[in-house]
Amino acid sequence: xxxxxxxxxxxxxxxxxxxxxxxxxxxxxxxxxxxxxxxxxxxxxxxxxxxxxxxxxxxxxxxxxxxxxxxxxxxxxxxxxxxxxxxxxxxxxxxxxxxxxxxxxxxxxxxxxxxxxxxxxxxxxxxxxxxxxxxxxxxxxxxxxxxxxxxxxxxxxxxxxxxxxxxxxxxxxxxxxxxxxxxxxxxxxxxxxxxxxxxxxxxxxxxxxxxxxx
Amino acid sequence: xxxxxxxxxxxxxxxxxxxxxxxxxxxxxxxxxxxxxxxxxxxxxxxxxxxxxxxxxxxxxxxxxxxxxxxxxxxxxxxxxxxxxxxxxxxxxxxxxxxxxxxxxxxxxxxxxxxxxxxxxxxxxxxxxxxxxxxxxxxxxxxxxxxxxxxxxxxxxxxxxxxxxxxxxxxxxxxxxxxxxxxxxxxxxxxxxxxxxxxxxxxxxxxxxxxxxxxxxxxxxxxxxxxxxxxxxxxxxxxxxxxxxxxxxxxxxxxxxxxxxxxxxxxxxxxxxxxxxxxxxxxxxxxxxxxxxxxxxxxxxxxxxxxxxxxxxxxxxxxxxxxxxxxxxxxxxxxxxxxxxxxxxxxxxxxxxxxxxxxxxxxxxxxxxxxxxxxxxxxxxxxxxxxxxxxxxxxxxxxxxxxxxxxxxxxxxxxxxxxxxxxxxxxxxxxxxxxxxxxxxxxxxxxxxxxxxxxxxxxxxxxxxxxxxxxxxxxxxxxxxxxxxxxxxxxxxxxxxxxxxxxxxxxxxxxxxxxxxxxxxxxxxxxxxxxxxxxxxxxxxxxx
Numbered sequence: 125x126x127x128x129x130x131x132x133x134x135x136x137x138x139x140x141x142x143x144x145x146x147x148x149x150x151x152x153x154x155x156x157x158x159x160x161x162x163x164x165x166x167x168x169x170x171x172x173x174x175x176x177x178x179x180x181x182x183x184x185x186x187x188x189x190x191x192x193x194x195x196x197x198x199x200x201x202x203x204x205x206x207x208x209x210x211x212x213x214x215x216x217x218x219x220x221x222x223x224x225x226x227x228x229x230x231x232x233x234x235x236x237x238x239x240x241x242x243x244x245x246x247x248x249x250x251x252x253x254x255x256x257x258x259x260x261x262x263x264x265x266x267x268x269x270x271x272x273x274x275x276x277x278x279x280x281x282x283x284x285x286x287x288x289x290x291x292x293x294x295x296x297x298x299x300x301x302x303x304x305x306x307x308x309x310x311x312x313x314x315x316x317x318x319x320x321x322x323x324x325x326x327x328x329x330x331x332x333x334x335x336x337x338x
Numbered sequence: 339x340x341x342x343x344x345x346x347x348x349x350x351x352x353x354x355x356x357x358x359x360x361x362x363x364x365x366x367x368x369x370x371x372x373x374x375x376x377x378x379x380x381x382x383x384x385x386x387x388x389x390x391x392x393x394x395x396x397x398x399x400x401x402x403x404x405x406x407x408x409x410x411x412x413x414x415x416x417x418x419x420x421x422x423x424x425x426x427x428x429x430x431x432x433x434x435x436x437x438x439x440x441x442x443x444x445x446x447x448x449x450x451x452x453x454x455x456x457x458x459x460x461x462x463x464x465x466x467x468x469x470x471x472x473x474x475x476x477x478x479x480x481x482x483x484x485x486x487x488x489x490x491x492x493x494x495x496x497x498x499x500x501x502x503x504x505x506x507x508x509x510x511x512x513x514x515x516x517x518x519x520x521x522x523x524x525x526x527x528x529x530x531x532x533x534x535x536x537x538x539x540x541x542x543x544x545x546x547x548x549x550x551x552x553x554x555x556x557x558x559x560x561x562x563x564x565x566x567x568x569x570x571x572x573x574x575x576x577x578x579x580x581x582x583x584x585x586x587x588x589x590x591x592x593x594x595x596x597x598x599x600x601x602x603x604x605x606x607x608x609x610x611x612x613x614x615x616x617x618x619x620x621x622x623x624x625x626x627x628x629x630x631x632x633x634x635x636x637x638x639x640x641x642x643x644x645x646x647x648x649x650x651x652x653x654x655x656x657x658x659x660x661x662x663x664x665x666x667x668x669x670x671x672x673x674x675x676x677x678x679x680x681x682x683x684x685x686x687x688x689x690x691x692x693x694x695x696x697x698x699x700x701x702x703x704x705x706x707x708x709x710x711x712x713x714x715x716x717x718x719x720x721x722x723x724x725x726x727x728x729x730x731x732x733x734x735x736x737x738x739x740x741x742x743x744x745x746x747x748x749x750x751x752x753x754x755x756x757x758x759x760x761x762x763x764x765x766x767x768x769x770x771x772x773x774x775x776x777x778x779x780x781x782x783x784x785x786x787x788x789x790x791x792x793x794x795x796x797x798x799x800x801x802x803x804x805x806x807x808x809x810x811x812x813x814x815x816x817x818x819x820x821x822x823x824x825x826x827x828x829x830x831x832x833x834x835x836x837x838x839x840x841x842x843x844x845x846x847x848x849x850x851x852x853x854x855x856x857x858x859x860x861x862x863x864x865x866x867x868x869x870x871x872x873x874x875x876x877x878x879x880x881x882x
Contacts, residue, residue: 148523170587171582253573271576275574
């Protein structure tokens with residue numbers, strides 16, 4: 125079968141130009157994303173410095189084991205994503221589909237554990253603004269810590285959910301044989317996005333779970 | 339207009355071009371042609387300009403009398419909020435980038451389209467969805483936070499439609515981000531053979547610098563607005579002092595974007611200005627690389643000055659000193675531009691077509707706005723005039739006197755290319771003059787009012803300020819008429835204007851080498867560039 129997708133879109137001169145454009149595009153998008161999360165990280169840093177004791181107390185109410193396990197799950201998903209990109213580059217359609225699905229499974233495991241952690245926080249009355257009444261005495265700004273915990277992890281989870289949707293679309297395209305070694309920009313681009321979302325978590329884990337040492 | 343055209347003296351309209359290649363609503367709403375998307379933006383930002391302008395008219399009417407002529411104080415709060423929000427986020431920020439930028443970036447660099455045409459159409463839809471949320475807020479009863487959404491008023495106390503407005507601004511931000519991304523990739527990767535970085539028209543450099551701000555600034559506004567929304571919906575404590583939150587943090591995050599946003603408005607205007615001044619002086623720009631680099635310098639320095647909005651809000655004295663010095667530094671690249679435009683005029687063959695009238699008006703008004711910006715950057719002076727009409731006058735000289743003048747100049751300059759028709763030159767010069775006079779009569783008295791101590795955002799004022807306020811309102815009426823005239827004759831010219839040749843101004847630049855209006859793919863053959871920008875024939879210059 126002729127590779128009908130190995131033709132550049134009309135605005136490009138050739139496939140090389142198209143590929144360079146899409147990879148520059150995703151890096152510019154990552155720059156935007158860094159600034160988006162950057163605002164939150166800045167706020168976090170300000171209050172963590174100001175209210176360190178409260179942030180330590182809040183951090184110690186998180187489940188370190190679940191957080192660490194989730195970190196491992198996400199690093200694993202980055203590995204399977206990298207293998208998927210490699211499979212696309214070398215034109216191995218079957219392993220491309222398998223690695224994409226594995227990435228989706230690992231991503232879903234992460235989200236499942238994250239939501240179970242949220243449920244536990246709800247049971248323990250640790251939802252800021254709505255249901256915040258921890259047992260015993262607690263430092264006054266612990267609610268602020270949990271505001272950041274939920275805002276940061278939920279924004280990250282939203283990026284994961286969008287990533288899963290994109291991966292699902294990729295699986296469909298890969299199964300139909302849409303990609304070839306000459307033309308597989310979407311796999312590369314979504315791969316970079318997925319790694320970025322993982323890296324955000326690599327920063328979130330120590331900032332949220334490991335405040336003041338454990 | 340006495341430009342001697344080197345082309346056929348009686349140009350005929352090219353048979354198939356981007357405007358008539360397809361017909362029907364669907365062919366516009368599903369287009370991926372950057373030129374058609376530019377026109378979609380042109381129509382929608384004109385609509386929002388009318389919305390914001392109506393609010394401005396009501397504000398000025400109310401200030402005719404010391405006790406407030408028209409509306410209740412609460413309504414007045416909503417009027418200036420809507421005026422600011424609509425004009426900043428839905429008119430000024432998309433104005434030159436999304437209309438002229440969309441139309442011109444591929445044409446000027448010799449490309450068939452932007453790098454991501456579907457993303458470009460998506461940007462427009464995102465903008466429209468954001469606009470709908472904001473319009474809903476206006477119709478449902480308005481919002482009274484001012485365009486700055488300061489916490490904790492916006493997050494806790496205001497009982498107007500903050501959520502819908504904030505969502506509208508948040509969503510529209512993504513439109514800016516996607517447009518900026520598209521421009522950056524296009525300028526990097528889609529230049530025609532021979533179009534090196536230092537042969538790019540200066541409008542492209544300015545658009546590039548603007549896109550950098552879109553990419554790095556807009557997401558910070560996004561997250562700050564999102565935090566306000568979360569705090570309002572779920573009572574989280576990011577900016578709530580009762581929970582340890584700090585309202586100043588919101589101001590820092592907000593101005594981290596919203597000061598650079600001023601440069602989003604003025605940088606593309608400066609790019610247009612460079613095109614106007616060179617074309618109507620028939621002279622290459624004085625100091626090309628300095629003008630190009632000053633755009634990047636303004637974009638980068640612009641990120642380091644935000645706290646000059648907060649001198650009296652409780653930032654430390656030392657932070658104030660640093661931000662004051664950095665704010666002065668922005669004056670350097672801005673002045674480089676003004677001096678270089680002026681030097682370009684020197685010994686040029688200057689002609690005064692309507693776009694040039696706007697261009698020359700821009701230099702004067704921008705200088706005035708810029709110099710008063712230096713007043714505001716100084717710590718002592720700022721304490722005296724902070725939150726007074728002095729500030730209002732200052733930023734209107736930049737945003738209306740600068741950005742809107744250049745936008746109108748650009749629209750006139752490229753109108754033959756956009757529509758394929760010439761606008762009536764006499765009317766255009768007349769309205770440029772009316773706008774210049776009306777603008778100064780509106781805003782110059784506000785400098786004096788501010789210096790005398792009239793605070794911004796108040797519906798009432800002491801009787802001794804009435805004369806100056808009446809002058810300002812009278813000017814606003816003249817300004818309003820000045821804006822209506824082009825709206826009428828530009829629409830008229832689309833049907834009845836004389837057919838334009840491909841280069842009615844005798845201007846340099848790839849966009850003038852293709853027919854007016856251009857075909858869908860812009861160029862029949864991809865152009866090859868062999869000369870630098872503004873390659874006007876040089877004249878013998880005798881230095882005595």
